[in-house]
Amino acid sequence: MGACVSRPKGWAMGLSKKKKNGGHRQKRIIRRRVSSSNKSTNPQHQGSMDSAWFDCTSVMDSERGDEEFYSVYDDVVSLNGSESALQRTREGGGDESDRMQGLAVVQNNCLPCIPSSSPPAVENKLSFRKRLGPSRLSFKWREGHAAAAAAAPADPTLVSPRAVVRRPIAGSTIPYCPMGKRMADxxxxxxxxxxxxxxxxxxxxxxxxxxxxxxxxxxxxxxxxxxxxxxxxxxxxxxxxxxxxxxxxxxxxxxxxxxxxxxxxxxxxxxxxxxxxxxxxxxxxxxxxxxxxxxxxxxxxxxxxxxxxxxxxxxxxxxxxxxxxxxxxxxxxxxxxxxxxxxxxxxxxxxxxxxxxxxxxxxxxxxxxxxxxxxxxxxxxxxxxxxxxxxxxxxxxxxxxxxxxxxxxxxxxxxxxxxxxxxxxxxxxxxxxxxxxxxx
Known part of the structure; x- marks a missing residue:
């Protein structure tokens, strides 16, 4: 699938300044490339996003607390297992080929495209979730939710992040006592x-x-x-x-x-x-x-x-x-x-x-x-x-x-x-x- 992340001016120039700016500058460049997906206006790639990345169950998953929030960046890394090359790029280590491979991981996995009318990148993940809404991004589920999603019905209105509790059997909460005996509850x-x-x-x-x-x-x-x-x-x-x-x-x-x-x-x-x-x-x-x-x-x-x-x-x-x-x-x-x-x-x-x-x-x-x-x-x-x-x-x-x-x-x-x-x-x-x- 082609790249849908736009390239801001001077992106290659930032790579040539490894010795001068250090690893921290390179880390910011990578994150800027992730947020730059907001500027994608290619209608062809926008249509592919709707079919491949739209996750209706993320609406229910967004009810979880902030401690269970998984960023888009983590989803991209987990797509093809090329985390090691990207990690070396983030830390400022590795050679030029590692850095190019790390950028290719971000680019070729096609981050979820955000319509041009969406707000720009935000400072923290809480406001990010409030502005963009849970239905536009595909968040990573925990292992327990993945198993529940496999058995869940196709109708998104019937999907719940909570575990489905089996219907209790009628009369199972209060015990029976024969007439004439005295027993509490x-x-x-x-x-x-x-x-x-x-x-x-x-x-x-x-x-x-x-x-x-x-x-x-x-x-x-x-x-x-x-x-x-x-x-x-x-x-x-x-x-x-x-x-x-x-x-x-x-x-x-x-x-x-x-x-x-x-x-x-x-x-x-x-x-x-x-x-x-x-x-x-x-x-x-x-x-x-x-x-x-x-x-x-x-x-x-x-x-x-x-x-x-x-x-x-x-x-x-x-x-x-x-x-x-x-x-x-x-x-x-x-x-x-x-x-x-x-x-x-x-x-x-x-x-x-x-x-x-x-x-x-x-x-x-x-x-x-x-x-x-x-x-x-x-x-x-x-x-x-x-x-x-x-x-x-x-x-x-x-x-x-x-x-x-x-x-x-x-x-x-x-x-x-x-x-x-x-x-x-x-x-x-x-x-x-x-x-x-x-x-x-």
């Missing part, structure tokens, strides 16, 4: 009949009863992931098991509870930031069609298919999504143990008032339907200020608490009662510290 299955729900005659007597001892979904794993921003549709980033169950509803239910970890402010305009994702995985009951009544199965089908219903109101009726009936059931099992801690009066009243009190998840929820799963995202970032303050004060007490969590679909008509449990699980003294960061 684990999860356990829970009997559905431990929750109180609307009974058969609730519309007349307003009394709640223990739920039937059958649920639509049963737990098989729990995860906690930390993230700088809340993660929606988290099922995309985990490896779910393959479950083949024929039916009208998905075989896997994923519940993603998004909990904020940043300080809460009353006048907060953005409801996002650092937090944790408490993810619970449930599998469809094998006796789903046998144990659950038809009215609950019909309600679940409407819920998943996002159907709407007419709601009586004043002065006119309204149309509401069926998913707005989703109701959260939660309670602290070891309330007496936590009461012995150093709780102030407001915290104690808040915990007693909210314990075992069901709450509709609307409108702080989102739903995602996959190939064989259905995901429910409960966004606690958008809860009221009082609720978020209570969650903030509960962060450090979470590793001392035994929590029972459940979901149900609220029954508003006599033919939709009694309510049944959609899913439930027990969380024993979970510790979110030092957990896996997902999506960062």
């Amino acid at each position: 684990c999860w356990s299955p829970l009997e559905p009949n431990t929750f109180k729900v609307r009974g058969k005659n609730y519309l007349r007597d307003k009394k709640k009863e223990l739920a039937p001892n059958c649920a639509a979904y049963y737990p098989f794993g729990v995860d906690i992931f930390l993230s700088q921003r809340k993660i929606d549709h988290i099922a995309r980033f985990v490896e779910l098991p393959v479950v083949n169950v024929d039916g009208d509803v998905p075989s896997i239910l994923v519940v993603n509870v998004q909990i904020p970890l940043y300080p809460i402010s009353m006048f907060q305009s953005e409801h996002d930031g650092e937090g944790m994702n408490l993810v619970m995985y449930f599998k469809l009951s094998e006796s789903y069609s046998k144990d659950l009544p038809s009215h609950f199965r019909d309600s679940l089908t409407k819920f998943i298919n996002d159907e709407v219903e007419r709601v009586r109101g004043f002065p006119v009726d309204t149309i509401a999504p069926f998913r707005e009936r989703l109701k959260i059931l939660g309670r602290i099992v070891n309330m007496d143990e936590l009461s012995k801690l150093n709780l102030n009066t407001a915290e104690r009243k808040l915990m007693n008032a909210c314990n075992e009190k069901p709450v509709l998840s609307r409108p702080q929820h989102e739903f995602y339907l996959g190939e064989n799963y259905f995901e429910i995202d409960l966004d606690l970032h958008r809860f009221s200020y009082v609720s978020r303050k209570g969650i903030e004060s509960f962060h450090e007490r979470m590793k001392l608490s035994i929590l029972d969590f459940g979901l149900t679909i609220q029954g508003n008509k006599a033919e939709e009662l009694p309510e049944h449990i959609l899913c439930c699980v027990r969380l024993d003294e979970l510790d979110y510290n030092n957990r896996y960061h997902l999506g960062t």
